[in-house]
Amino acid sequence: MVLDYGKQAAWPNGFGAQESPIALHDAQVVANLHLAVTAPYRMQTELDDGTTIKLLGLGQVQIGTKAYDCVQTHFHVPAEHVIDQPAALELHFVHQNAIGQLCVVAVLFTKGAENPLIQQVIDDFAPGTQHAEAIDLSALMPTAGKVYHYLGSLTTPPLTEGVEWYVIQPKHATVSAEQAAWFVHQFGTNNRDLQPRNDRVIQCFDLE
């Protein structure tokens, strides 16, 4: 059954106090944290999951002293996390570390120039299928920008909490209006509603 973004209140398990996405304001500025790609994000499978394009493959990020392996990447249009105003697209690099902790690195894209890597993902997409793919998404992981760090949940069922989020607003990352429109035409809007922040702390630091 395809997830219905028009009936989010009926999604299972969204009852916790630490759900995602949230609006990212009033963040506490902290010292910079080392965040670096330690193995390229080579995607090997592209699939239509009914609500978005999902890409499965390899990749690893090192955050502080912890290494996280990429499980899958996928797209939300419009963006789910909101900083000042909603971004056009949000790319989720979903990771898990050796003991099973989940960590999503989210990248916000504003409207502007066409993004050639995302265009390749669009061009290679075949509705209703799962097929082999060969694309390196490492260049979509920003090397400069602001990082927002907080504790939240998956944004689709089972909406599991305990997920560590690093939401990056890059210095320069754009998709074209046509690319954003392509996703909405294909899947409808697929952004979960903003959730209550409750008493959660958001940390913010510069990516260098």
Place this chain on the structure above:
Amino acid sequence: MVLDYGKQAAWPNGFGAQESPIALHDAQVVANLHLAVTAPYRMQTELDDGTTIKLLGLGQVQIGTKAYDCVQTHFHVPAEHVIDQPAALELHFVHQNAIGQLCVVAVLFTKGAENPLIQQVIDDFAPGTQHAEAIDLSALMPTAGKVYHYLGSLTTPPLTEGVEWYVIQPKHATVSAEQAAWFVHQFGTNNRDLQPRNDRVIQCFDLE
């Protein structure tokens, strides 16, 4: 209502797949991780919570690049986590970091010589009360031993998952048979039953 250790199946929320405690075997040996006390564990309040002695106060541990602040410390007799055979006592240093992630550093004590710091906690205990206390528990945080690292839960309701565990089997840490017996006489046994490990990875490293 006091928690009933004789009716654990009726405790709320213990339905997840990542519950604690577990037996700690077949661990993956990993490189040593930096784990150091960065602010002394100065306890300021001692209280009888009906099932154990709880101490509230300050303290901070740095693990890798993350700092965790102590929320409270308390005791389980016999120990909850099991490595080879059940230990006599398990001390939980419960921490939270800036974004709200929970982390428990557990220390296993075997039967042997009397532990003077734990004896002070026992001597200062006043049943049914919460009172001011002044004791520095930093010396109970081991500086040598084996550390078992895995993703689990609180071991008392609400049994929340997403808790990062560092269970330490120190080189030398003992309590006397009389001290262990004192806890059982006061509270009954207060160790949660071992929970299914499921497919969880346990990491193991040396504390140096």
